[in-house]
Amino acid sequence: MEALPRETIVDVLETRLREDILAGRHPAGSYLPPERRLADGYGVTRTTLKHAFGRLVQAGLLETRHGVGTRVRDYARLGGADLLPMLVRHSPDWMDEIFEVRRSVGALIAERAAARATEEQRAELRALLAAVLVAEGGDAVQLADIEVHRALARATGNRVYVLLTNTLFNAYLPVRAALVGPFNSPDAAHARLEPVVEAVTAGDRAGAGRAAEAYLTATERIMLEGLA
Known part of the structure; x- marks a missing residue:
């Protein structure tokens, strides 16, 4: 505690x-x-x-x-995106707009990662995905899931995507406990994220974009239910 x-x-x-x-x-x-x-x-x-x-x-x-x-x-x-955590604390309504950006940027990151990831980065993604499956408790699963997305951003080779990913995750901090829904089951969290990692490591750009959009849409729905 x-x-x-x-x-x-x-x-x-x-x-x-x-x-x-x-x-x-x-x-x-x-x-x-x-x-x-x-x-x-x-x-x-x-x-x-x-x-x-x-x-x-x-x-x-x-x-x-x-x-x-x-x-x-x-x-x-x-102002810049660094204001988002403060704005979310003031009004959770900001989360709808954050999720919209999360969907579009997340799918684009997955596509770029599929095209540009090195063999070392692909191995890192597989290892981080495996860590989601063995994490214990919703909070630990959520943190393990976040590390996969940070690695996807790094695999694009574009540092701006890394900073955007960090900014979006930082925006969640004020309401993080209410967003744990998709991560209460390690098996379910792993199953939702696995197609993204598989498409990226296979170099399938279109498949990675589709898988990321499906993942982000599904987790967004569960998160918004938790906020409601």
Whole structure:
């Protein structure tokens, strides 16, 4: 068992500010009230407020200009995919759009991997698939499954696909426990993923794309049932 993290007042304030920004209570492009007034409104010190601001600046939600103030960044226009985990925490509705990208990118990765994988990468994929079958517990099976997809991305020879894969998996983190459905049975998880690995290791581009799309569609349906 893992110890539960203890929230500090900065953690609480960061969450509250983030939710207020994402909910539109502080609209994009607007300046936040003066620090003293904002700190009084939230019932915290200005030092605590500055620490929370620093985190939200790093997250891409705020920008601070000395002598001007702190403005809410237009994250929808200027933000990157690294914001996805935070957006999912705010609203699970984002998962539908993440799954859409997961399907299209996942099928493309499988096709590219089938065309470009080296013999060493094919062997790695077979070994990682076997690890799915012997993993114990839904969480361990889910993690083993993820490693197969990371290896598929590496087998494309394109590092951008690797980063996209990492980004999509990171987006799952806030709701990961609700997405364990497809992985509760190692046998079933292995059976769904095996056709993808077989097509990729056989160098069958079209077959790999079809198998990946079938896998992603099936697991998406089970995951969405878990979220519901």
